[in-house]
Amino acid sequence: MEEVKNFLxxxxxxxxxxxxxxxxxxxxxxxxxxxxxKLYIQTSKTKDCSKQIQQNGxxxxxxxxxxxxxxxxxxxxxxxxxxxxxxxxxxxHYPELRSMYSVEDPNTEVLYFKDATATFxxxxxxxxVVKF
Numbered sequence: 570m571e572e573v574k575n576f577l578x579x580x581x582x583x584x585x586x587x588x589x590x591x592x593x594x595x596x597x598x599x600x601x602x603x604x605x606x607k608l609y610i611q612t613s614k615t616k617d618c619s620k621q622i623q624q625n626g627x628x629x630x631x632x633x634x635x636x637x638x639x640x641x642x643x644x645x646x647x648x649x650x651x652x653x654x655x656x657x658x659x660x661x662h663y664p665e666l667r668s669m670y671s672v673e674d675p676n677t678e679v680l681y682f683k684d685a686t687a688t689f690x691x692x693x694x695x696x697x698v699v700k701f
Contacts, residue, residue, distance in 0.1 A: 585628060622649075626646040626683075629643065641689050646683045
């Protein structure tokens with residue numbers, strides 16, 4: 570899990586895919602942290618992606634390194650965590666978000682991966698799978 574987090578942080582941005590009905594939806598994300606042994610992302614409950622995740626928690630994220638030679642895909646189910654502690658942890662690691670989000674704001678949403686499978690790819694190498 571630590572390797573997944575570090576790889577995605579090095580990417581700078583990764584892409585989160587959700588579904589809306591039968592239509593895939595993809596958008597860039599940048600927050601990724603481990604808290605209490607779970608991999609978390611952060612968003613806003615008012616955004617369409619949050620609404621889509623609440624309808625169908627199965628998502629996939631994908632990030633590629635800056636050289637374009639390695640990438641990771643993470644598939645799993647996102648679960649909302651409304652506790653104060655994971656929100657604070659995320660905002661401590663991404664202080665630039667404090668201008669838009671706060672721990673006390675009910676709109677601030679953190680979600681963790683459940684039953685996740687990360688697959689690392691590199692040109693010329695066999696894929697490597699990590700489950701958490």
